[in-house]
Amino acid sequence: MAQAVVTEGISLNNPLFRIYAFYCAVLVLKMMFMSVFTGMKRFQTKTFANPEDTILHKVKVTHTDAVERVRRAHLNDVENIPIFLITSLVYILTNPSYFLATTLIRAYTLARITHTAVYAVVVVPQPARALAWLAGFAITGYMAVQNLLYFLS
Amino acid sequence: MAQAVVTEGISLNNPLFRIYAFYCAVLVLKMMFMSVFTGMKRFQTKTFANPEDTILHKVKVTHTDAVERVRRAHLNDVENIPIFLITSLVYILTNPSYFLATTLIRAYTLARITHTAVYAVVVVPQPARALAWLAGFAITGYMAVQNLLYFLS
């Protein structure tokens, strides 16, 4: 009984939590990359959002498509990744199949990295971005519905 | 003692965690609906944010009020719901009254669904949206202050 508690839940001894924690770090670092990428695009195109940022460069506050595209990709991460991280944390506590849960977490991470790659790094024609987004969306939705049904009873 | 550990904390045997997990799933699904709703509005009004999205529809990248309204409602969720999910997870660990905690979590969920309904589905005159927003804001604030005082000592 005591051992059952230790190998389940939010614990270093729970192999599913270890998988979660690893991919959580990957997804957070991927999101952090968006901030750096936005900054790179801002300096490349001399596009700044605040007057105090423009002094060194003597340019006006403006908008460019290159920066706005990276920002839209970042906002899409902000809309999707934090709720996935919370939903999947609850999901791994519902005793799902180890294989299924691991596959879903890995597939989600891959889908979000692909989403950024085809949205903001190299613009790939649709439906590349739509499919990458849909894969992540469907996985979060599946986990949320599973949690809903599990805790309804 | 071992039983006390099992029925508290982030555990399937903690009834408050089960309530949290259920409404967490409801709130996440509600937020995910905003993405679908934005997409629906984009196709209805042929309003797309990226050139590669417009090819099938042969329209220019543009903005419309209908899409921007849904996006503002979604952004309001993004600003509020993830911090509520983290704050309420900590709050249920502070041994609050079961009745109070359950009522607050349910009221928050209802307030946020109402917020979207009166903001983006049917535009209801103010103060409908302001009150729905305030209810959710006050609940998050109450829990955060309770957590602050609990862990200050």
Next chain:
Amino acid sequence: MAQAVVTEGISLNNPLFRIYAFYCAVLVLKMMFMSVFTGMKRFQTKTFANPEDTILHKVKVTHTDAVERVRRAHLNDVENIPIFLITSLVYILTNPSYFLATTLIRAYTLARITHTAVYAVVVVPQPARALAWLAGFAITGYMAVQNLLYFLS
């Protein structure tokens, strides 16, 4: 063994969790302040985002720099704070040095409060905001990389 479980993990008996929970509440309240601050700026400058908000004030929907600046600071919080709260929760479970973990969580909180102060309350010339942002970014990045390495093995 039973005691080891109790003083580690997400538990009221884990001193690192208590530190986390306290500063989590501070950061959430700090983020909530941004919503109030935006509202104050909207009424001061009579700048409203929705037609239904403008009836009492008989003004048009518009944008002003003062409101947009607070909104940019808020969005920066939304991009950074939720992923820090999840990353640092995982980080404190990896048995880090108590002193280091506590210092990093406190420094992050201070950096984010400074970020808002120099961005949206009083506009301080760069690199004030860049440094405040970088401090928070570096701390989240350090924790995420530590988690990555810890759970890789």
